[in-house]
Amino acid sequence: MARCIIYYSYSGTTRRLAKKVKAACGADSIEVTSNKTYNALTVYPLGSYRASKGEKDPIEPKKIDVTRYDLIILGTPVWAWKPTPAMNAAIAALKGCEGKKAIIFATCGGQPGKTIDIMKKQLESQGVKVIGDFIFNRKDVRDGKKINELIVSVNATITE
Ligand SMILES: Cc1cc2nc3c(=O)[nH]c(=O)nc-3n(C[C@H](O)[C@H](O)[C@H](O)COP(=O)(O)O)c2cc1C
Numbered sequence: 001m002a003r004c005i006i007y008y009s010y011s012g013t014t015r016r017l018a019k020k021v022k023a024a025c026g027a028d029s030i031e032v033t034s035n036k037t038y039n040a041l042t043v044y045p046l047g048s049y050r051a052s053k054g055e056k057d058p059i060e061p062k063k064i065d066v067t068r069y070d071l072i073i074l075g076t077p078v079w080a081w082k083p084t085p086a087m088n089a090a091i092a093a094l095k096g097c098e099g100k101k102a103i104i105f106a107t108c109g110g111q112p113g114k115t116i117d118i119m120k121k122q123l124e125s126q127g128v129k130v131i132g133d134f135i136f137n138r139k140d141v142r143d144g145k146k147i148n149e150l151i152v153s154v155n156a157t158i159t160e
Helices: 013-025 043-052 085-092 115-124 138-143 145-159
Strands: 003-008 028-034 071-079 101-107 129-136
Touching (some): 003 085, 013 071, 013 101, 013 138, 013 145, 043 071, 043 085, 071 115, 071 145, 085 115, 101 115, 101 145, 115 129, 138 145
Parallel strands (some): 003 071
């Protein structure tokens, strides 16, 4: 079963997690980058505002063709209790995703809010079935137990 991890990361936590999953599961990966130039001064007011409004950032790559994958894994940080504007855009940019399965994860400081529910709705409206979801707070990203749960759930799809 071909798998692809699609993720956005502003400060590296989600990227580190995505790389661990990639290494353990042999998946391809696509790091989505935002063309909004957030920095230490703007990321909280601007990033949080845009996330809270459900905005989509201009991203690279502009289109994400997942035709050749059976499972997609999507990871985002939580911003203002919601997915990042880059992840909103990444889900909208999916091509060939109808009928595919997804496992989603979010990293956060401990208050994920509606992030997972929102991503599920966005993916379902694209015809994607979410078969697993994971939230990682600061402790979870360090202790490895939940990372293993995510890896096990991704690898479980091989036999399906
Ligand atoms: C603009 C902004 C808003 C955030 N909002 C939340 C939030 O609502 N809830 C939460 O638990 N953490 C929040 N955080 C913390 C991040 O979700 C957390 O540090 C995440 O793991 C960062 O992932 P990254 O390093 O891949 O960018 C926020 C961080 C930023 C920069």
